[in-house]
Amino acid sequence: MTSSLPLEDRGLAYGDGLFETVLLNDGQPRLWDEHLARLVRGCHALGIPMPAEHDLAAPLAEAPRGLAVLKLVVTRGSGGRGYCPPRDPEPRLAWQVSAFSPAVDAWRQGVRVRHCRLRLGIQPLLAGIKHLGRLENVLARAEWSDPQVAEGLVCDSDGVLVEATAMNLFWQRDGRLETPCLDRCGVAGTLRAALLERLAIDEVAAKPEALLDAEAVWVGNSVQGVWPLVRLDDSDGHMLASWRLGKMHRALQAEAQALLGYPLAEH
Amino acid sequence: MTSSLPLEDRGLAYGDGLFETVLLNDGQPRLWDEHLARLVRGCHALGIPMPAEHDLAAPLAEAPRGLAVLKLVVTRGSGGRGYCPPRDPEPRLAWQVSAFSPAVDAWRQGVRVRHCRLRLGIQPLLAGIKHLGRLENVLARAEWSDPQVAEGLVCDSDGVLVEATAMNLFWQRDGRLETPCLDRCGVAGTLRAALLERLAIDEVAAKPEALLDAEAVWVGNSVQGVWPLVRLDDSDGHMLASWRLGKMHRALQAEAQALLGYPLAEH
Structure with missing residues (x-):
């Protein structure tokens, strides 16, 4: 060491x-x-x-x-x-x-997230693992400096949703939980793995438009827990969608909070 | 420092x-x-x-x-x-x-090169520069251990020729010199840059089949100089093509040797 x-x-x-x-x-x-x-x-x-x-x-x-x-x-x-x-x-x-102190406000009030311009290169041999070559994540995160924007979503070079710069992405459509399939790029988070074990979440290939139809969207990782989205912007900062937080948002979040030993984020 | x-x-x-x-x-x-x-x-x-x-x-x-x-x-x-x-x-x-000692035999006798299975992810924001995230090169180079094989060629995820694992790639077809265009992935070598300044070399998007029609093929970088190919294998080690070294092979090589201060590789 x-x-x-x-x-x-x-x-x-x-x-x-x-x-x-x-x-x-x-x-x-x-x-x-x-x-x-x-x-x-x-x-x-x-x-x-x-x-x-x-x-x-x-x-x-x-x-x-x-x-x-x-x-x-x-x-x-x-x-x-x-x-x-x-x-x-x-x-x-x-x-x-x-x-470390987690971003407690983000649990409770939800976060604003934007789309990044950068598209991840497709490399199945490195997909899912957390290797040291993370320049794409760095460049995607460098796209914005507005502290109001908590995370950025990235697609692969085919325009398919992959993840957020340092978090995985989840959403609910027609009552079903979904998350991007990570067999071509992206990092398969450990919180994501634990949630996939415990909840019925489908791994899908989806375009960004899928989020516009979503009843709820979240980003999360094993350190910060799960943040519900209250607003999604395009890469120019224009609002694409917004959500009011409700019971539905708290279900996935509660599971994550329990896994990490964090208190429930009450509405 | x-x-x-x-x-x-x-x-x-x-x-x-x-x-x-x-x-x-x-x-x-x-x-x-x-x-x-x-x-x-x-x-x-x-x-x-x-x-x-x-x-x-x-x-x-x-x-x-x-x-x-x-x-x-x-x-x-x-x-x-x-x-x-x-x-x-x-x-x-x-x-x-x-x-450092350059591989003098490779200058004179030429080298055997194979195709790699790995395909480079397409990332225009990082193409051409020599950043520290080189895991794709490491994995491509790890595909073979036969010391008879001097280099491996890599394509991008669309199957377009890019480079060798640690060298750039050049060939001559119908009397014209060509090298892969590096605006989507790969490292733009400094020897390649100097050769592009001095010789008429076209930057092209070509599939691996282009090499089968080539009159001469070379790999090179700013440390080792230019190696002519005498044999090209597929990724299973089966021979795809071979070349007899002649005057044509020595022209590009002579330019590179002069740039690096190396002696001419006589036939």
Whole structure:
């Protein structure tokens, strides 16, 4: 475990690694099994040996009381010739724990979200995993600076809805819960995985117009929980749709809050 | 300048940065203007302030005699909130110099190259620049381990030829030189830029079949120079085409060798 990495580390050189961002409460990780499961999938996709669970859990002992976020980084380590990975990689594990407060107002009052102009490249070999090459997310997030806008939605290069810049996307249409299928790009969030286990949510390929017919729309991740949308803007800031928060919005949210140990967001 | 980077550096966290790999001969950089020009384009694309040329050139004073490779890394530095970049980034500059010997046999005898299965995602916002998120190149290069195969060719998700894993691609058809257009993905190499300045080379969108009709095919970059292909395999290792090296192969190569200060590769 280390807090700095040498310049020749392949994580820095090529984004050749993975990370997880884990919510901690008094040192107890939330959705730990889901985080480990995604890391296993990522290591398999990249051909990096999975670190021992014992080593991944070591930082938990040093976590502060209260809420915190643990960032775990696993890289392929050093070596290889240029892009060619070493035959027997020695992965490097690094971590950082930071105090954390969730955006409580966003739970209660809902958020305004916009569409991003950036379209994600389609790469099935990297879809779903949380690898270190996240420049598309950075560029999408850099599209706006208005603090009133909480998140941005991104489509793939075919114009199909994928996710928000740092969250997954969910909506309800005709009474059914739906979320984008993530087999071509995007990050399969751990909260999303846990919600798919517990609720009837269909994974679909949908165009942005689907949201205009939705009775409710949410974005969420394993650190912030689930935020209901009260307003959706296009990429120029013009309003496309708005929602009044009601009981329907609170159902998915309540499930997420329970998974993360957060209080219910009352209407 | 530093040889290690903190874990919170955005280059490591998100691939939020750029690099250049520069050939040095007795401390003199080759294609320095082309490297700086690509770095300027990359900084502009990512919204990172361009480091001062004086700082970028500082490592040259520490280069050894003879041939070496300077790797320059520019990251957006630390800060920001998650993917959201800081308003006033303070870029971090890191570098490493390594002794280098080019693959002389590959100049003279030509190389065997294969097609990769991986297809590059289409992302015009990142096309051409040399950003730190190079997992696609790593996975493409990991497709083969046979040392007889010198490079692998990659297409984009539409099946259009783009590049080799760490080199650009050139061919001659009906007496005309061509190279893939790199406005949707791929890295625009500095040797490629210099050759485009000096020779009549068309930038085209071509399918892999174009290579079967080619009179000559080459791969090249600013460190290794230009390698003529003597054999092209499919991604299962079956031969698709072969070429006998002749005068025609040496023309493009001679131009590249001169640009890099390498001796002519005689037939």
